[in-house]
Amino acid sequence: MPQARQWDSTLFKGSAAYYERGRLPYAPGFAQTLATALGLDGQGRLLDAGCGPGIVTLAMAQFFTEVVGVDPDEDMLAEAGRSAKHRGVTNARWVAARAEDLPAGLGEFRVVLFAQSFHWTDRDHVAAAVLEMLEPGGAFVHVSDHKHAPAEPLPPPLVAPPYERIRDVMSQYLGPVRRAGQGSLSGAAPHSADGTPDREDLVLARAGFENFERHVVPAGQVVNRSADDIVAWVFSRSDSAPHLFGARLEDFERDLREVLREASPDSRFAERLPATEIMTWRKPHGQR
Known part of the structure; x- marks a missing residue:
């Protein structure tokens, strides 16, 4: 076995x-x-x-x-x-x-x-x-x-969550190697x-x-998403679970929310x- x-x-x-x-x-x-x-x-x-x-x-x-x-x-x-x-x-x-x-x-x-x-x-x-x-x-x-289905674009003026910028902020706090609990996802198979x-x-x-x-x-279907929803998405993931940020959790959330405000001043987003x-x-x- x-x-x-x-x-x-x-x-x-x-x-x-x-x-x-x-x-x-x-x-x-x-x-x-x-x-x-x-x-x-x-x-x-x-x-x-x-x-x-x-x-x-x-x-x-x-x-x-x-x-x-x-x-x-x-x-x-x-x-x-x-x-x-x-x-x-x-x-x-x-x-x-x-x-x-x-x-x-x-x-x-x-x-x-x-x-x-x-x-x-x-x-x-x-x-x-x-x-x-x-x-x-x-x-x-x-x-x-x-x-693997192709993503259909959102109709304007809807704004998609800035996932690339979010991942940049995550890597600034957690490093370039994706974390997972006490280890990493760097060796995971695709x-x-x-x-x-x-x-x-x-x-x-x-x-x-x-x-x-x-x-x-x-x-x-188009789903409306708030800034709080996107923050929840980040903290729901194994590679950005709250405990990984330690004492810097509040700093990370502040910077994350600033990225969201820059992308959408009213902090409203949409996804399909x-x-x-x-x-x-x-x-x-x-x-x-």
């Missing part, structure tokens, strides 16, 4: 409170698209591995008897619990664990889903564990932004067209999955929602 990566508990330290506000949502209708693709009927169980604050878990809850969100970050799970209560979702529960801890006594599932989280894991080990946890014919699902590095399709084929399908849910890419693989029906 491959050795699991050492979990760095500081990877998203301080980011949970900013995550849902800072991140652009998935394409409207992604949950219904996935439900239709998998023939979901309100029965069975979903496991969302690396669920963060439960954004996808809660969107999918209506299609299952129970949804289980798993994440090693206790703050993310606390945010997920608050969101579930606010939305009146009563069939969700939250488990503090790493994907490498699976099956973790959680039982059998119809669907195990990773929303832009599979690349953080020991993928061969995790894929093999997921295969054992799925019911025959169950689905492994990967959800991500559609990263992301492939499948959304994670090093041929995710081959990882899942090695584990025994079959019947790959890909669905792209269109978006493109990216399409959402859904990829599914199946456990063979005859396999227990």
